[in-house]
Amino acid sequence: xxxxxxxxxxxxxxxxxxxxxxxxxxxxxxxxxxxxxxxxxxxxxxxxxxxxxxxxxxxxxxxxxxxxxxxxxxxxxxxxxxxxxxxxxxxxxxxxxxxxxxxxxxxxxxxxxxxxxxxxxxxxxxxxxxxxxxxxxxxxxxxxxxxxxxxxxxxxxxxxxxxxxxxxxxxxxxxxxxxxxxxxxxxxxxxxxxxxxxxxxxxxxxxxxxxxxxxxxxxxxxxxxxxxxxxxxxxxxxxxxxxxxxxxxxxxxxxxxxxxxxxxxxxxxxxxxxxxxxxxxxxxxxxxxxxxxxxxxxxxxxxxxxxxxxxxxxxxxxxxxxxxxxxxxxxxxxxxxxxxxxxxxxxxxxxxxxxxxxxxxxxxxxxxxxxxxxxxxxxxxxxxxxxxxxxxxxxxxxxxxxxxxxxxxxxxxxxxxxxxxxxxxxxxxxxxxxxxxxxxxxxxxxxxxxxxxxxxxxxxxxxxxxxxxxxxxxxxxxx
Numbered sequence: 001x002x003x004x005x006x007x008x009x010x011x012x013x014x015x016x017x018x019x020x021x022x023x024x025x026x027x028x029x030x031x032x033x034x035x036x037x038x039x040x041x042x043x044x045x046x047x048x049x050x051x052x053x054x055x056x057x058x059x060x061x062x063x064x065x066x067x068x069x070x071x072x073x074x075x076x077x078x079x080x081x082x083x084x085x086x087x088x089x090x091x092x093x094x095x096x097x098x099x100x101x102x103x104x105x106x107x108x109x110x111x112x113x114x115x116x117x118x119x120x121x122x123x124x125x126x127x128x129x130x131x132x133x134x135x136x137x138x139x140x141x142x143x144x145x146x147x148x149x150x151x152x153x154x155x156x157x158x159x160x161x162x163x164x165x166x167x168x169x170x171x172x173x174x175x176x177x178x179x180x181x182x183x184x185x186x187x188x189x190x191x192x193x194x195x196x197x198x199x200x201x202x203x204x205x206x207x208x209x210x211x212x213x214x215x216x217x218x219x220x221x222x223x224x225x226x227x228x229x230x231x232x233x234x235x236x237x238x239x240x241x242x243x244x245x246x247x248x249x250x251x252x253x254x255x256x257x258x259x260x261x262x263x264x265x266x267x268x269x270x271x272x273x274x275x276x277x278x279x280x281x282x283x284x285x286x287x288x289x290x291x292x293x294x295x296x297x298x299x300x301x302x303x304x305x306x307x308x309x310x311x312x313x314x315x316x317x318x319x320x321x322x323x324x325x326x327x328x329x330x331x332x333x334x335x336x337x338x339x340x341x342x343x344x345x346x347x348x349x350x351x352x353x354x355x356x357x358x359x360x361x362x363x364x365x366x367x368x369x370x371x372x373x374x375x376x377x378x379x380x381x382x383x384x385x386x387x388x389x390x391x392x393x394x395x396x397x398x399x400x401x402x403x404x405x406x407x408x409x410x411x412x413x414x415x416x417x418x419x420x421x422x423x424x425x426x427x428x429x430x431x432x433x434x435x436x437x438x439x440x441x442x443x444x445x446x447x448x449x450x451x452x453x454x455x456x457x458x459x460x461x462x463x464x465x466x467x468x469x470x471x472x473x474x475x476x477x478x479x
Contacts, residue, residue, distance in 0.1 A: 006193065006222060010186045018178040025174040056155050059083045060139045063151065070142045077101055080151065090134070092152040095143060103154075105130065118152055132156060197221030201229055204236075213240040264306065267299035274299075312446055323367040323453055327477065330362050330404055334395055337375050348383055350391035357398050363477045364404055366454065374447040374458075375408070378470050381443060382410035399476065403456075406472040409463075420462040424448045444470075 059080070071079075073093070080091040081103075090103035092111045099111045106114075110129055117127060118138045127136045134154035143149045197220045207215035217233040219226045274292045283289040312321075334354055342352045375395075382393050388411055396407040415423060424444045451458040456474040463469065 006190060010190045013186050014179065014183050017182045018175050021178040021182075022171050022175040025178075026171045029170045055083065055087050056089070056135070056137055056153055059153060060137060063139050063141055070144050072144050073100060076141065076143070076151070080153075084153070084155075088156050090129075090154040092154070093149065094152065095149045100143075100149070114152060114154075127154065129154070193222055194225060197225040197229065201225075201232060204232065208236055208239070213243065264303060267302050271296050271299045306442075310442060312442075323370060325365040325367055325454075327363050328366045328368065330364050330397060330406075330476075331356050331358060333366065333368070333371075334375070334397065334406075337372060337379075338395065341376060341379050345379070345383060345391075345393065348386070348391065349389065350383060350386055350393060352379065352393045353395070355394055355396045357396060359399075362399060362404055364474050365477065366474075367450075370450045371454070374450050374472075377443040377447055378408050382408070382412055382468075386410065386412040388412065402475060404474045404476050406474070407469050408472075409467060409469040411467040414465055415460065415462050415468050417462045417464075420460045420468070423460050424458065 062083075076093065080093075083089075084091060084103075090106055091101075092099060092103070092106065092114060093101040094115050097115075099108055099115070102108075102111045106129060114127055114129070114136065118136055127134050134156055137153045137155075138150050139153070140150050200218060200220065204215055204217040213236060215236075217229050217236060219229045219233070221229070274296050277283055278289065278292055283292045331354075338352055338354050345352045379393060383391075391411060393408065393410045396409065398405040398407070424447070448458050451472055451474075454474055456472060458470065458472050461469040461471060
């Protein structure tokens with residue numbers, strides 16, 4: 001439930017519940033009063049009371065409204081008889097403290113006594129004439145032959161008017177009291193539905209401020225509060241992930257520095273050794289000097305190659321290198337790659353061949369140079385770690401309903417199943433081949449970045465001592 005609906009329900013209850021309570025209290029009081037005092041309290045009597053009160057009010061209001069008008073005695077008498085006929089009321093006209101006229105059934109003595117009672121008590125009172133209870137009200141008038149005159153109105157009260165008045169009083173105070181109580185209860189319940197979730201949210205944000213990002217923010221309360229808690233929970237998770245990524249980047253940076261230092265130290269140490277040999281005169285012959293200089297050049301070239309790979313990987317990681325995609329026949333593309341690499345591999349007694357299992361010509365979108373670097377790097381890794389007298393590298397092309405699967409499989413030293421998932425990490429080399437390897441250790445990491453830049457995936461499969469397969473999945477174009 002949202003806050004708007006709850007507010008509407010709360011306001012509705014604040015209005016209607018007091019009304020229901022008031023009605024119940026009034027009916028209960030009426031029933032008790034009828035049983036204890038023998039009064040006949042009914043809707044009819046209440047209506048009668050209301051009608052009489054209204055008529056008396058109308059009469060007094062009409063006379064008061066015409067306070068500047070001078071009434072003739074006969075005119076006033078006719079007006080009062082006409083107005084009081086329906087409610088069976090009576091009147092007494094007083095002029096200069098004397099009874100001028102009165103309704104039938106009231107003698108002079110009763111009229112004078114009633115006048116004295118009115119002057120001695122409040123404006124509205126009860127008075128009995130011939131065992132009939134009347135409500136009495138006095139109003140001043142102007143007569144044509146007197147300046148000081150008044151009219152006493154007597155409204156019959158034999159319908160239980162006193163009890164009805166009590167019912168109105170009881171009903172009024174019941175409504176006020178019940179409205180206050182219901183308002184307090186609904187306000188408390190309404191605020192509790194907001195205050196409690198806000199307190200929980202406040203406590204959770206305090207935990208986050210203190211650095212505790214493990215404190216889960218519970219979604220509770222009304223719809224708007226739950227949405228607020230959900231947004232804070234999303235913010236907490238994102239903040240937690242960002243900190244975790246920052247820590248990971250810090251660890252990666254430390255590892256990067258360590259790996260670069262390790263990989264650069266070996267060729268630099270070698271270069272320093274050969275330079276010292278030249279300076280110390282160890283390379284005493286031209287042939288020896290040439291050998292030392294070629295070795296120094298080779299080590300420097302290796303350092304340059306590692307730096308280039310590192311720069312390329314950094315740019316790929318930050319998406320700073322745009323791809324130039326072209327529509328390519330995948331079979332023709334790999335035929336070209338094999339033609340370029342096969343002669344070098346044959347010198348190392350390694351056969352490179354293409355196995356096309358495609359049923360038709362398939363086209364993909366490739367950055368030719370970037371993807372070529374990936375393929376040649378994988379082939380070169382297979383060459384470096386080949387331990388068979390007759391090596392074999394096979395490129396197999398397959399397809400699924402939506403993609404091309406490229407498998408580059410060799411029969412070399414292989415990678416253990418425990419390490420196969422790590423070969424695409426930067427600077428990773430399997431322990432069995434690390435000491436004798438050359439290169440930056442970024443080849444497969446760069447390849448992963450390039451393949452993912454093509455919207456594809458790359459992974460490895462270990463065949464144990466029988467070699468390794470590098471799998472590449474790329475989306476194919478429609479017909």
